[in-house]
Each structure stands twice: as C-alpha cells, then as structure tokens.
Amino acid sequence: MTYTSAPHMPVPAGLLSPTGNAPQRLIDLMSDGFYLLLMIQRRQVPEHHQAFSAAIKQFFTRIENAAATAGIASEDIYAAKYAFCATIDELILSASDCPFRDQWELNPMQLVMFGDQLAGDKFFTYLEDLRSKGGVRLQALEVYHVCLLLGFQGKYRLEGSEQLGYLTARLGEELVFLKGKRTAFAPHWASPDRVAHLLRRQVPLWTPALVLGIVGAISFTAFSLTLSTDTQAQMALLDNVIQLPTRTASLTITLP
Structure with missing residues (x-):
C-alpha cells in the first residue's frame, strides 16, 4: 500500500500482521490503526481503493482475534470497531485529494x-452509553477518546466545535479518574458505576462554599490594596497642583 503525498513513508507494519509483543488493551492493539488515521489526517492518503479496504478488513480480523484472546469484552470490541470505522470514513471523505474519495462515499x-x-x-x-457504564467500558472509552483527538467530528461538524471540544476534554478527565480508581471497581463497589456519581461522593458539600469564601477574601484584599495605591497616586498629583502661597517676609516694630 502506497501513499500519494509521502510514498517513502512506511506503511504501519502491524496493520496486516501482528507485532512481536502481545498488548492486552484495545488501545494498544489498535495503535497501528491510529497511526494510519494520523497519516490520512495529514493528507497522506492511500492510492488504491481495493487494497486499502482489504487491509482495513484484515486489521479488524486481527484485532478481534487478539482482543478475544486477551479476554476483552465483545461489547468493547464492537464499540471500538464502530468508532474506528466512523473516523476513517470521515477522514477519507474530508480528503479532497484522495483518488478514490467518490468510491468510498x-x-x-x-x-x-x-x-x-x-x-x-x-x-x-x-459514546454516551459507554460513559454511563463507567469503568466497565473503559477500554472502549479510550478508543473513542483517541478518535476524537484524531479529529472525528460527526454531527458536531455542523453543530459547532466548542461543544465537541468540551466533550473531548470532559471525556479525558473521566478516563483519568476511572483509570486512577480502576482497582476500586469490585463486587461490593457502590452502584451505579458512573463517573458523575463517584465525583459527587468524593467532594464534600462544604467544599464549594469554602473555595468561594477564600476567593472572595483574596479578591477583596487585592481590591483594597489597589484602591489605596490609586488614591495615594492621585493625592500626589494634587499636591503638585494645589500649593499654599509662599509666605512673604515681614518685620514687626513695637514703639515704646
């Protein structure tokens, strides 16, 4: 498989054959596919439709087999494949210089x-369904996050990038939280397993009030200092404008 914009760039070797190591996470198993998406995003598009399509199908077959061997849930595999398909479709259709863009469409x-x-x-x-299930669907959530980082927009292409940026950032925060608390997801862990639920458990009710109080005190102090400094500066200017008249010399003579 060759690329029109950079024919000398090597094709991801793992796209057609497994790598030497045996990664245990979907995000690792799909790393060669993510690299391919990155090349397409940079307009290094493939030349041959049939060969490229066949390579993607072989890639999916390898991912399914490796993920099943690693014990990854079929729900995660299905969701990850869908996210990858959505992303590669959008990137190909957005590449105006792709020679088989019309065929792909x-x-x-x-x-x-x-x-x-x-x-x-x-x-x-x-994605929303995966987020509602929290840590149970962590592996698929990681794949969705990578696809968003690689530029997938979907319906937000028309609705606006600001909402998509917020969603991507929020998902990243949730992943950090879930991975940090991953060992706590046990049979006796509180239900439901949702990030929003867990965050509410971790933050005391009085914390927001305390933070607002501290911020208010700091703001008031800073305002007072600024006002005092400005007042002194204005008074100094007035001293130069308003001055008392110079006292004239006088002599007092007292007669006997």
Missing part, C-alpha cells in the same frame, strides 16, 4: 462492516 467502511451510514450520530450515542 458510495461504500463507506461503516456500511461495509455495520450496514448503516449513521456514524455521525451513532458515534456519540454509543
């Missing part, structure tokens, strides 16, 4: 693998 990867062309909306529907 008629038969996108999401249609080939999942039988629909609704990934612009379904990507975020699946």
Whole structure:
C-alpha cells in the first residue's frame, strides 16, 4: 500500500500482521490503526481503493482475534470497531485529494462492516452509553477518546466545535479518574458505576462554599490594596497642583 503525498513513508507494519509483543488493551492493539488515521489526517492518503479496504478488513480480523484472546469484552470490541470505522470514513471523505474519495462515499467502511451510514450520530450515542457504564467500558472509552483527538467530528461538524471540544476534554478527565480508581471497581463497589456519581461522593458539600469564601477574601484584599495605591497616586498629583502661597517676609516694630 502506497501513499500519494509521502510514498517513502512506511506503511504501519502491524496493520496486516501482528507485532512481536502481545498488548492486552484495545488501545494498544489498535495503535497501528491510529497511526494510519494520523497519516490520512495529514493528507497522506492511500492510492488504491481495493487494497486499502482489504487491509482495513484484515486489521479488524486481527484485532478481534487478539482482543478475544486477551479476554476483552465483545461489547468493547464492537464499540471500538464502530468508532474506528466512523473516523476513517470521515477522514477519507474530508480528503479532497484522495483518488478514490467518490468510491468510498458510495461504500463507506461503516456500511461495509455495520450496514448503516449513521456514524455521525451513532458515534456519540454509543459514546454516551459507554460513559454511563463507567469503568466497565473503559477500554472502549479510550478508543473513542483517541478518535476524537484524531479529529472525528460527526454531527458536531455542523453543530459547532466548542461543544465537541468540551466533550473531548470532559471525556479525558473521566478516563483519568476511572483509570486512577480502576482497582476500586469490585463486587461490593457502590452502584451505579458512573463517573458523575463517584465525583459527587468524593467532594464534600462544604467544599464549594469554602473555595468561594477564600476567593472572595483574596479578591477583596487585592481590591483594597489597589484602591489605596490609586488614591495615594492621585493625592500626589494634587499636591503638585494645589500649593499654599509662599509666605512673604515681614518685620514687626513695637514703639515704646
């Protein structure tokens, strides 16, 4: 497989064959695919439609086998594949210099693998469902986060990038939290396993009031100091303008 913009750049070796090591996480298993997405994002698009499509299908087959061997849940595998298909479709269709863009538009990867062309909306529907399940779907959530970082927009291409930026940042925070607390997800852990629920448990009710009080005190002190400094400066200017008249010399003579 070659690339029009950079024919000398090597194709991800792991796209067609497994690497030497055996990663245990979806995000690691799919690293070669993410590298491919990055190259397409940089307009290093493939030349041959059939060869490229076949390579993607082989990549998915390898991911499914390796993930099943690693004990990764089928729900995570399915969701991750859908996110990858949605992202590669959007990147190919956004690449105006892709030689087979029109062919791909008629038969996108999401249609080939999942039988629909609704990934612009379904990507975020699946994402919200994964987020609601928290740490149980951590592996798939990581894949969705990478796809967002690689530029997937979907329905937000029309609705605005500000909301998408917030969603991406929020998802990143949730992943950090989930991975930091991952060992706590045990049979006796409180239900439901949701990030918002867990965050409310960790933050005392009085914390926001304390923070606001501290911020208010600091702001008042800073305002007082600024006002005092400005007042002194203005008074100094007035001293130069308003001055008492100079006293004239006088002599007093007292007669006997």
